[in-house]
Amino acid sequence: MLETGITSPVLETYIDGSSVRQYQFNFNSREAYSMDRIMAIQAESFYEDFCNWVEEQNAAGNLPDMPEGCEAQALTILAPGFMLDATMENAFYQVQLQLQYFKEAPKYE
Numbered sequence: 001m002l003e004t005g006i007t008s009p010v011l012e013t014y015i016d017g018s019s020v021r022q023y024q025f026n027f028n029s030r031e032a033y034s035m036d037r038i039m040a041i042q043a044e045s046f047y048e049d050f051c052n053w054v055e056e057q058n059a060a061g062n063l064p065d066m067p068e069g070c071e072a073q074a075l076t077i078l079a080p081g082f083m084l085d086a087t088m089e090n091a092f093y094q095v096q097l098q099l100q101y102f103k104e105a106p107k108y109e
Contacts, residue, residue, distance in 0.1 A: 017105030024078065027095040047081020047095060054097065069104040076100070 004025050012020040027050070054077055057063070063072035079096040 011100070014105075019103050020073070021101055021103050023099040023101070025097055025099070027097060029093050030090050031093060032090065044081065047093060051077050051080045051095060064099065066101055071102045072099060073102055074098075074100045 004023075007022065007024045009021045009023065010019050011022055054075060058075045063075055066072050076098050077095065078098050079094070081093055081095045083091050083093055
């Protein structure tokens with residue numbers, strides 16, 4: 001499940017009206033939870049692998065397609081996968097990410 005973060009989208013505005021922006025979001029999942037250490041390690045391993053994959057894609061320039069007038073610049077991990085909450089049966093994990101992108105100035109005719 002993806003969930004948007006609460007933050008100001010504009011990081012920097014240029015004199016021509018173009019800007020560098022951010023989109024913060026969380027990648028969430030609910031997993032079966034057990035006191036069994038092996039299951040916990042497997043869940044944590046998935047999130048470590050996911051974060052490594054995101055970093056590799058960012059370094060290779062494999063960034064999301066954006067609408068016309070916008071260009072993705074970077075996708076970074078703000079907080080690696082961690083257990084946010086747990087009950088006796090489920091654990092809620094979250095990875096916090098940030099997509100930084102350039103947005104062209106509005107065109108007025």
